[in-house]
Amino acid sequence: MSTKEALFDYVIRQADNCLILGQRLGEWCGHGPVLEQDIAMTNIALDLIGQSRSLYQYAADVEGKGKTEDDLAYLRDVWQFKNLLLVEQPNQDFAYTIARQFYFDNFNFLFYQALTESADEQLKAIAQKSLKEVRYHVKWSSDWILRLGDGTDESHERINRAITDLWSYTGEFFNNNEVDNAMIDAKIGTDLTGLKPKWEQKIGSILEEATLEVPAGEWMQSGGKEGKHSEHLGYILADLQFLQRAYPGAKW
Amino acid sequence: MSKRSWPLWEVFIRSKNGLHHKHVGSLHATDSQMALENARDVYTRRNEGISIWVVESKSITASDPAQGEELFEPAADKIYRHPTFYKLPDEVKHI
Numbered sequence: 001m002s003t004k005e006a007l008f009d010y011v012i013r014q015a016d017n018c019l020i021l022g023q024r025l026g027e028w029c030g031h032g033p034v035l036e037q038d039i040a041m042t043n044i045a046l047d048l049i050g051q052s053r054s055l056y057q058y059a060a061d062v063e064g065k066g067k068t069e070d071d072l073a074y075l076r077d078v079w080q081f082k083n084l085l086l087v088e089q090p091n092q093d094f095a096y097t098i099a100r101q102f103y104f105d106n107f108n109f110l111f112y113q114a115l116t117e118s119a120d121e122q123l124k125a126i127a128q129k130s131l132k133e134v135r136y137h138v139k140w141s142s143d144w145i146l147r148l149g150d151g152t153d154e155s156h157e158r159i160n161r162a163i164t165d166l167w168s169y170t171g172e173f174f175n176n177n178e179v180d181n182a183m184i185d186a187k188i189g190t191d192l193t194g195l196k197p198k199w200e201q202k203i204g205s206i207l208e209e210a211t212l213e214v215p216a217g218e219w220m221q222s223g224g225k226e227g228k229h230s231e232h233l234g235y236i237l238a239d240l241q242f243l244q245r246a247y248p249g250a251k252w
Numbered sequence: 253m254s255k256r257s258w259p260l261w262e263v264f265i266r267s268k269n270g271l272h273h274k275h276v277g278s279l280h281a282t283d284s285q286m287a288l289e290n291a292r293d294v295y296t297r298r299n300e301g302i303s304i305w306v307v308e309s310k311s312i313t314a315s316d317p318a319q320g321e322e323l324f325e326p327a328a329d330k331i332y333r334h335p336t337f338y339k340l341p342d343e344v345k346h347i
Contacts, residue, residue, distance in 0.1 A: 036290035043293050
């Protein structure tokens, strides 16, 4: 694998994380538990989709085959998506959505923070811009963990179930694969294993304050970064890509 | 889920330095911190502000619309209270 191929895959992976999670959060539009949180979730969805656009544009440049951001978002199939399995998991209820967001936001923050040291100027600039948005996402999802965990018996029980059920998707954050290793060598990417203690510490302190316990499970899911996804991703892409598949090249 | 609704808050936004906070609307939130964050999400999405105040709506004492006549109409014919007899230089703004 050349450095260029690895860089393409590295950028695409993060773009896919943002696009798929943005699409998931967007499903709440018009269905939020209260109007104000409906808007909060769609705002975050738009932040993430904005980040994915910058990254897809850059990925298309790196690839150098004359593709656009839209080609990459709309015309790839499931196995070509490299997003983490966590971000494609269904919304289920507000607690699951918050738990998924809480785990991802805290990882995303550390990841972008590391990329601000990247030798790749473009990636560095995208990371710096995105960090401002992600700092707010972390605050939003962490606040809700506290409110739900330290809220009523029902909210405590439901958020506890959500953080426990989604726990096995968090291990994948910190696995370096071949692409990560190539990017670490080129000083473009970051050693993901190095982010783990910081993430665990942050998550742990908020969960404790929320009167919740860090889930104990040690077996972790993986495969998203290699294009091996859960059944959910196909349905998301069916929604997301339908128009471009049925009417190729359709524009507003 | 509880069907009781959350308290109502009034939102004030300062659009830029030097201007005062202006009432922009209201929203529901369980406490002042959530009200601030909701206000950020609901009322500053299009670059409307640089500062937010929130006040619980029940803390506001309002004048009675039925008393409009005695409260406000007496001022209507006292034009000498307006500084309209001065010529202002063009450079003076926000008066």
